[in-house]
Structures are given as structure tokens and as C-alpha cells.
Amino acid sequence: MAIIIDGKKISTEIKDELKEKVASLNKDITLCVIQVGSDPASTIYVNNKKKACEYIGIKSLSYELPNETTEEELIGLVEELNNQPNVNGILVQLPLPKHINEDKIIQTIAPHKDVDGFHPENVGRLSIGQKGFVSCTPAGIVQLLKRYNIPIEGKECVVVGRSNIVGKPIAMLMLRENATVTVCHSRTKDLKEITKRADILIVAIGKPKFITKEYVKEGAVVIDVGIHRNEDNKLCGDVDFDDVIEKVSAITPVPGGVGPMTIAMLMHNCVESGIA
Ligand code: NDP
Numbered sequence: 604m605a606i607i608i609d610g611k612k613i614s615t616e617i618k619d620e621l622k623e624k625v626a627s628l629n630k631d632i633t634l635c636v637i638q639v640g641s642d643p644a645s646t647i648y649v650n651n652k653k654k655a656c657e658y659i660g661i662k663s664l665s666y667e668l669p670n671e672t673t674e675e676e677l678i679g680l681v682e683e684l685n686n687q688p689n690v691n692g693i694l695v696q697l698p699l700p701k702h703i704n705e706d707k708i709i710q711t712i713a714p715h716k717d718v719d720g721f722h723p724e725n726v727g728r729l730s731i732g733q734k735g736f737v738s739c740t741p742a743g744i745v746q747l748l749k750r751y752n753i754p755i756e757g758k759e760c761v762v763v764g765r766s767n768i769v770g771k772p773i774a775m776l777m778l779r780e781n782a783t784v785t786v787c788h789s790r791t792k793d794l795k796e797i798t799k800r801a802d803i804l805i806v807a808i809g810k811p812k813f814i815t816k817e818y819v820k821e822g823a824v825v826i827d828v829g830i831h832r833n834e835d836n837k838l839c840g841d842v843d844f845d846d847v848i849e850k851v852s853a854i855t856p857v858p859g860g861v862g863p864m865t866i867a868m869l870m871h872n873c874v875e876s877g878i879a
Pocket of ligand 1 (some may be wrong): 740763764765766767768769770787788789790791794807808810811828829830831846861862863865
């Protein structure tokens, strides 16, 4: 019987640990959350982040800016928050409106306040094994594996997807944990042959139910990062859960697997920024 990895439970565990840690500190931790425009999905994410802050005892300050906000105005706000010593973390909700260059904004955030772990300095630190903020979804995946006592060292890990926010950083993290890592992408030849070698298969491609049992080795651990809404309004991942379930030793469901871990690890980064 496959283990269904319960991300909701682990994320609650982490949030409870953080809550205790924050209560024991003798100071406030402040996260600034900036949203430009009113994209409904972004509003839901931002509200969930604010709720998590409240639960843990982190002060969250909201900046809801109109869609017409210019790049210069946004840079000005980020710089102002960089300079405020009482602000520990700055989060700019992505995506930004098309007229604003996201890379430029990310690079404006002071690396020691970049709780999303997207700043090139933090990405670089991760790749050379230095301490820094790690992107939240990949960090959450490692926590899931560790808290389920799934061995990583020496294992063959295949990552499908090479995005800057998931694929590349999770590959780096798994390497740091001493797995042997292969990264696949849309130009990979014979994808199935490679994924079938994986002891741990991590899928972040953004295609609903793409990974079926033909891609999976018997007994593999499968981590599904994808999240999609079906025609019948149900959520599903990049992995065809029902198809692979008989073959795997452990798997993350969608919803309730990787998803809840992202916010938990964001909170972890905020607490770290507050302690530093
Ligand atoms: P991107 O679209 O940025 O990247 C997708 C990657 O998959 C690319 O590297 C692409 O290759 C690769 N890819 C696409 N098609 C194929 C294919 N047929 N075979 C092999 N590789 C392929 O996606 P993200 O990494 O941002 O997100 C992936 C999924 O994870 C999405 O469903 C997203 O919603 C979800 N997600 C969930 C999060 C959570 O908290 N649970 C957080 C972030 C994302 P190439 O580079 O060659 O184009």
C-alpha cells in the first residue's frame, strides 16, 4: 500500500512549531506583502499568506497597489521597505502586470528580506551551498521527504521541469541532500526512459495528469508539484494519481500534498528573517 504523503498535516506541524518559536521571541516579526492589481488568484494567495502570518504571530502589512502602478513607483516602495529596520520580510506577489519587469523588482528586494528566495543572490547561495533563503515550494518538498523519513542520500532523483521557482531549486536541494539528480524538460529525449530510473520522481511541468504509470518505476516515491482545475472543477496534479498509485511506494496527492507546504516554508523564511 502506497503512503499518501499528507502535506496538510506536515504544514500544520511546521506552522505550530513556528508559532511556538515566535511566541518565545521577545520581538515582532514583520512581513510586507505587496500586490499590484487585483488578479483574483493572487488575492487568494495573498490572503492565505496573511492568514498564516496571523496564525503564527507574524505581523503582516499589506500594500494593495493599483494595476497602473509604474515600475519606478514599485521600486520606490521596495527600496523604502528595504531601508526600514523593523521590516523583516518583503514579498511581492507574482505575476506582476506586464508593464513591470519582474526580474528588476525581485533584484530590488534586499536579499536578507527576500523571503521568497527568488533574488539572484539567494539562488546563487543555494547553488554554492551557502546559507540563504530557499524558494518555498522546493524547500517544502525536502521537508515532506525528511519528515516522512524517506531517504534521499544516494537515491536516483529525476526532476521533470526546470523553472526558476521549482525545477532548478529542487534539483539543487536534492543535490545538496546527496541524491544523484537528473533534470528533464520539454526538449528531453526519451523522457519515460529517464523517469523510470527514478527512486524519487519530482514533477513540475504544468500539464494535468501528464505522468502515467509508464513513466514510473515500481516502488518509486512521486512528488507532484502541479496544480490544475479540471473541467469538473476538481483539482489535479501533473501526475495521474489513480493510474500510478498501484506502482508507487509513496506519493503526494493534489490537493493536500506539496501545495500547503509552500506557505509553511514562507512562514519559516519569515521567522528566520526575524531571528537573523
Ligand atoms: P513552468 O511552466 O515555469 O515550467 C514548466 C517546466 O516543465 C519547464 O521547464 C518545461 O520545459 C517543462 N515541461 C513542459 N512540458 C514538458 C514535457 N512535455 N516534458 C518535459 N518537460 C516539460 O512551471 P512551474 O515550475 O512554475 O510550475 C509547474 C507546475 O507546478 C504548475 O502546475 C504550477 O501551477 C505548479 N506549482 C505549484 C506550486 C505549489 O505551491 N504547489 C508552486 C509553483 C508551481 P522547458 O523549460 O523546456 O520549457
